[in-house]
Amino acid sequence: MNPLFGSSAIARRVVTAAAWVCYVFLLVPSLIVVPISFGNAGQIEFPPREFSLALYRQFFTDPAWWGSMVQSLFVAVTTTALALLLAVPAAYALARSNLPGRGLLRGLFMMPMLVPVIVLGLGLYLQFSDWGLLDTTLGVVLAHVMLTTPYIMISVMSGLQHSDVALETVASIMGASRRTIFFRVVLPQLGPSIAVGALFAFLMSLDEVVVAYFLTGTDSMTLPVKMYSSIRWELTPVLAAVSTLLTVLSLLIALGIIALQRKTEAQS
Amino acid sequence: MTSSSLSLDHSSAHPSAQSSGATSGLGPWSAILLLAPLTLLMLGILLYPLGLTVWTSLYDGQLSVRAYGELATSTLFLKVLRNTIEIAVTGTLVSLVFGYPVALHLAAQPPRRRTACLIMVMLPFWTSILVKSFALVAVFGNQGLLNQLLGYLSGGQVNLPMMFNRVGVVLGMINFLLPFMILSILGSLLALDRRLVLAAETMGAGALRIFWKVILPLSMPGVVAGVLINVTLSIGMYITPALLGGRQDMMVANLVDFYTRQTLDWPAASATAVVLLAISGLLVAMLGRVRGGGLPGGAA
Numbered sequence: 094m095n096p097l098f099g100s101s102a103i104a105r106r107v108v109t110a111a112a113w114v115c116y117v118f119l120l121v122p123s124l125i126v127v128p129i130s131f132g133n134a135g136q137i138e139f140p141p142r143e144f145s146l147a148l149y150r151q152f153f154t155d156p157a158w159w160g161s162m163v164q165s166l167f168v169a170v171t172t173t174a175l176a177l178l179l180a181v182p183a184a185y186a187l188a189r190s191n192l193p194g195r196g197l198l199r200g201l202f203m204m205p206m207l208v209p210v211i212v213l214g215l216g217l218y219l220q221f222s223d224w225g226l227l228d229t230t231l232g233v234v235l236a237h238v239m240l241t242t243p244y245i246m247i248s249v250m251s252g253l254q255h256s257d258v259a260l261e262t263v264a265s266i267m268g269a270s271r272r273t274i275f276f277r278v279v280l281p282q283l284g285p286s287i288a289v290g291a292l293f294a295f296l297m298s299l300d301e302v303v304v305a306y307f308l309t310g311t312d313s314m315t316l317p318v319k320m321y322s323s324i325r326w327e328l329t330p331v332l333a334a335v336s337t338l339l340t341v342l343s344l345l346i347a348l349g350i351i352a353l354q355r356k357t358e359a360q361s
Numbered sequence: 362m363t364s365s366s367l368s369l370d371h372s373s374a375h376p377s378a379q380s381s382g383a384t385s386g387l388g389p390w391s392a393i394l395l396l397a398p399l400t401l402l403m404l405g406i407l408l409y410p411l412g413l414t415v416w417t418s419l420y421d422g423q424l425s426v427r428a429y430g431e432l433a434t435s436t437l438f439l440k441v442l443r444n445t446i447e448i449a450v451t452g453t454l455v456s457l458v459f460g461y462p463v464a465l466h467l468a469a470q471p472p473r474r475r476t477a478c479l480i481m482v483m484l485p486f487w488t489s490i491l492v493k494s495f496a497l498v499a500v501f502g503n504q505g506l507l508n509q510l511l512g513y514l515s516g517g518q519v520n521l522p523m524m525f526n527r528v529g530v531v532l533g534m535i536n537f538l539l540p541f542m543i544l545s546i547l548g549s550l551l552a553l554d555r556r557l558v559l560a561a562e563t564m565g566a567g568a569l570r571i572f573w574k575v576i577l578p579l580s581m582p583g584v585v586a587g588v589l590i591n592v593t594l595s596i597g598m599y600i601t602p603a604l605l606g607g608r609q610d611m612m613v614a615n616l617v618d619f620y621t622r623q624t625l626d627w628p629a630a631s632a633t634a635v636v637l638l639a640i641s642g643l644l645v646a647m648l649g650r651v652r653g654g655g656l657p658g659g660a661a
Contacts, residue, residue, distance in 0.1 A: 097465060097468055097469045097550070097555070097558060097576065101567065101568030103568070104568035104569070104572070105469075107462070108462045108465050108466050108469075109466060111459060111462035111463070111466075112462050112463045112465070112466035112467075112478075114459070115459050115460070115462070115463045115539060115543075116463070116478065116481045116482070118535075118536065118539075119481060119482060119484065119485045119536065119539060119540070120481050120484060120485070121496070121500060122485065122488070122492075122493045122496035122497050122500065122536060123484050123485050123488040123492070123493065123496065125496050125499060125500060125506070126492060126495065126496050126499070129499060137499055137504075139499060139506050178398075179398050179399040179402060180399060182395035182396075182398070182399075183395060183396050183398070183399040183400075185387075185395060186387055186391070186392040186393075186395035186396045187396070189386060189387045189392075190386060190387035190388070190389065190391075190392035191386055191389075192389055192392045192393070192396075198396060198400065201400070201403050201407075201408075202399060202403060204403070204407060205403075205407060207641075207642075207645050208407075208411070208638065208641075209596070209597030209614065209637055209638065209641050210597065210599070211597055211599050211613075211614035211617050211618070211634065211637065212411070212414065212597075212617075212634045212635075212637060212638050213407070213410065213411075214617075215414055215617055215621060215630055215631065215634045216409075216410025216411050216413055216414040216634070217406070217410045218621060219410065219413050219414060219417055219627065219631070220409060220410040220413050235402075235406050236406065238402065238406075239402060239403065239406040239407050242399060242402075271387070271388075271391060296487075300489045300490070300491075302490070302491060302600060303599050303600065303614075307618075307621075317489065317491055320489075320491045320495070321491060321600070321603075321604070324491065324494060324495050324498070324604050325603065325604060328495075328498065332495050333495070333499075336489075336491075336492040336495055336496065339489050339491075339492055340488055340489070340492055343487045343488060343489065344484075344487065346487075347483075347487040
């Protein structure tokens with residue numbers, strides 16, 4: 094029985110049909126790259142006429158491709174580390190102090206999510222061309238740290254909300270210093286939320302294209318920028334191999350985040 | 362995941378933290394020390410470039426609003442603005458028309474099946490926008506899967522141009538927007554009291570009447586939030602129109618890029634960006650009033 098549609102079988106069928114059209118439309122683009130990627134190296138074809146790893150070989154032997162992948166991984170790892178260093182203490186301070194103006198600061202920290210990326214891309218382009226940071230790895234990393242900290246803040250602040258303040262109070266009464274409390278009591282409880290934030294930040298940085306497109310050039314090009322110009326100008330079949338690799342990586346990260354979130358929910 | 366955690370005030374959620382503030386609360390100086398690095402980053406890498414953009418739009422030797430005046434009379438800008446509104450509205454409406462049944466379908470499933478279906482909705486959410494754009498070309502392009510199929514069925518008669526034009530942009534747009542719409546409406550549908558539906562049915566209302574009189578009105582908060590999120594996300598879209606549209610489908614974000622790199626007219630680029638910032642700020646404020654929360658991220 095299905096209380097949302099009443100007992101009308103027609104209504105149920107119409108809704109089900111429309112829903113499945115959407116499921117297919119949403120799923121197919123994420124999945125179709127996989128069979129294409131094992132096809133012939135000559136052109137994009139589906140279904141592929143023969144099975145081969147030629148596109149992957151092409152990807153890993155072309156320095157322009159795998160070089161930008163290495164660059165992207167480096168940027169994403171550095172970004173994640175720096176963003177954690179900045180966002181975790183800030184989230185802790187926002188949650189556990191009575192400082193006036195906290196609301197304002199929280200708004201400032203969340204702002205990167207609310208400003209259209211193209212506006213940030215242009216602003217940073219103007220700023221970094223003044224500062225000589227265009228086409229440098231440092232420039233992209235700084236921009237990505239700014240873009241990803243909100244996601245770490247959100248995850249860590251919700252973790253702090255679920256963690257037990259009483260434990261901190263007890264530790265404080267027992268004479269533990271602020272530093273000891275943070276490292277021995279707070280951080281261990283926050284582990285999963287920090288990991289969720291870190292994975293999210295890593296994925297965001299790895300996938301980010303608009304700001305990176307404004308800030309990078311031939312010396313510091315990241316994988317999404319390389320993919321963007323390739324889709325735009327040549328549409329090479331290697332894209333299918335890159336896409337498959339990226340999708341598998343995103344899925345692994347998504348599964349990791351879901352597993353960690355289950356864990357935090359089970360704890361609280 | 363973002364809205365609920367954003368809207369809650371973290372200190373007031375824990376009364377115990379307040380009452381024992383002297384022992385477990387953080388002193389003002391330690392708090393300032395912990396907040397300073399991120400605040401500096403946001404001042405230097407977020408507010409400064411935004412300020413610089415506003416400044417660039419207003420300054421050419423002296424303060425003036427000439428850049429804005431030129432935009433207001435530029436046929437290119439006005440055409441692009443019209444494109445942007447048309448595409449954002451079309452994309453949002455299509456996403457609403459298709460997203461609503463999906464939300465209904467999800468809400469009607471038993472929990473385990475709902476999770477399975479939700480994974481199908483969330484998968485594209487996790488997929489890179491570039492991967493999706495490439496895949497959409499592979500499916501809907503002139504040599505794509507769908508046209509191959511159509512050509513085969515019609516003996517080579519039919520070939521629909523669905524990429525590198527308005528249809529392509531809207532297809533890419535709704536592929537990106539649908540998950541946000543679905544999740545927003547689903548939230549409202551799961552919250553509504555099903556006994557009302559049963560009551561309406563007992564009183565003899567048919568399926569359509571139940572939908573119009575009970576389900577739709579009660580799910581309006583989710584619909585309004587979903588529509589606002591969709592419009593906000595689509596108005597700043599850059600990748601989709603650049604990769605899936607034709608020359609005629611340029612949107613505001615693409616115009617910013619065009620002024621910056623093609624014509625090197627930085628005041629015009631900045632003024633365009635400020636206009637976009639103002640529009641999306643307005644939409645975010647409206648969304649905040651509707652939901653008392655923020656926006657799930659991921660605008661590309």
